[in-house]
Amino acid sequence: MSTYKNRISIKESISDYLAIRSSAKQFFNNIESLPALEITIDFKDVQFMNRSFAHEYLTQKRHSKKRIREINKSINIDKMFYVVKNSKEEKEHVGKTHVIPI
């Protein structure tokens, strides 16, 4: 993990494509092991983040004992965090009207 004055590049730690939930969990496990109480997560050069990763990131951040802030987030990263923070928990009805036996 690359650190500089408690600043961590998430691109260097994980990838510029943030996609796998488990990688977010592992990322925060590593953060929790650091001595610093305040951590800055640098999203510089992150190309993409999917919803599952964003959800796990925010979940882990909520449970973290550290004070965490993010910098250099692109518009799309901000948008994805916004979408996750404003998601509703309700189930979505898919409907199974057409069931074809084969």
Place this chain on the structure above:
Amino acid sequence: MAKYPQLITNYLDFCNLRSQYDSYETVDLSTVGFYYPTTLLPIINFIKENSIVYLPHYNGTVTRYIDIITNPQKDYIDRVSYIPIEQLQTNDYSSADSILKRIINFVSKEYTLNAFSYILTELVDNIYEHLECSNAYVMAQKYPTKGFIEICIYDDGISIPGSLSRKYAELKEDEDHESIAAALEGYSVKEGGRGHGIRSSIRIFSQGMNGKILIVSRRGAYYIHSEGKNFYRFTDEKLKLDGTLISVRVPLDIGEVNIYEYL
């Protein structure tokens, strides 16, 4: 004979090839004229996992294609129209990174990166999170003349019904399409807030990109496209899949897709 969507018939082609082994202890690849990923990926996995001696296709072009697809090349050239079968290391999620980037670069000329990146990464993440598999594979093929890309992801895990039935005892074993529906509705064995990724991916693909999606898991299947959806219940045990297969087929000529409209 009933007329099914092509992705379904491609899956049935795989089942027919697989069932040959039960009768003849071999697989004759010549019985399928044209191999789409939905057929090729699971049958190649079946052949390799069971160390089957198979009969190659009579058509040399098809045989060469199968040989290329099943032998991953590390250095792709720009004009290559496929991603050969790649294995995802299911005990090491970091291995997915290079494969995902390769596929995203593969489609980058045709599609808004965000749309395809979103869908592909959500499907792959699902494998690591839920399906407890030993093996997972992905392949992709462009068909410029036919006008679409097909991507197929297959894993030999516990299946969607197998996963959900651990938590939801009311899901019946002979109604696996119900489990697929439940997963799409957001039911999960994990804690809250799950299921959005796969649901939104399907919305983006079918509505935003006019694509077609097939999900096969154990004895059920789900097929969706822009004009509708169907669930399938396999009454023939020969159609059962030990694991989960997801195939997506997307037209090449779509424009910009704003994924946030579907999230």
